[in-house]
């Protein structure tokens with residue numbers, strides 16, 4: 001079958017998502033190098049993306065959200081910055097700690113459940129704008145609706161449609 005005619009397998013979706021995450025993060029580490037601000041990780045999961053953020057941004061405060069802590073032992077966030085519960089409730093409650101100061105947010109709360117993804121994308125779209133610093137970047141596994149934000153092309157190494165990049169204007 002011609003490549004363009006078939007849909008992606010789950011293996012490919014996962015592979016391309018991880019590739020895109022890695023490429024976006026590496027590009028964003030450069031973009032925020034000289035910008036102050038904290039980091040927000042929505043969706044700790046097993047801690048893979050958190051671990052990458054922590055290794056590359058060791059001096060930054062990284063606020064981490066999830067329902068529960070299911071991260072590998074060597075990918076544990078600082079307990080003072082780990083906020084457990086439904087993001088719909090925990091994020092607004094914690095906002096005073098970082099409102100307008102997030103230089104980089106990774107929203108990684110999608111799943112293979114299409115309906116849940118619609119709700120998760122709406123949730124991230126509603127919550128993130130107030131948190132973002134001027135010029136701050138959002139990378140997301142789901143397409144977000146962010147009026148006033150700039151939609152950026154993905155960097156080399158990331159396939160279009162596998163991750164999404166946005167920036168709050170300066």
Ligand SMILES: C[S@@+](CC[C@H](N)C(=O)[O-])C[C@H]1O[C@@H](n2cnc3c(N)ncnc32)[C@H](O)[C@@H]1O
Pocket residue numbers: 042043044045046047048049050065066067068085086087088108109110111120
């Ligand atoms: C794809 S996984 C995250 C993977 C993780 N970033 C990693 O690299 O290991 C998505 C995570 O988002 C979390 N999540 C989704 N919706 C949430 C919500 N409303 N509140 C809290 N956590 C949520 C899930 O519990 C799950 O752990």
